[in-house]
Amino acid sequence: MQTSLDSLDLWGSGHRDCAVVPTDLTPDLAQFLRAVHAGHGPECTQYLAAAAYLDTLRGESAAHT
DSSP states (O other), X not given: OOOOHHHHHHHHHHTOOTTSOOSSOOHHHHHHHHHHXXXXXXXXXXXXXXXXXXXXXXXXXXXXX
């Protein structure tokens, strides 16, 4: 699935602050946030939330196989 440039712009502007926990995660947004916020350190809640969300999806997927 491809994400439009408009979506990327919205995500980028709406999820800049590392201190704000994202509440609207989708798999595509979580991957975007994980890539954009990688390396920001252990205080970056954008990265932590995205990584946890994707780990949960992977765990659910593994449980169904």
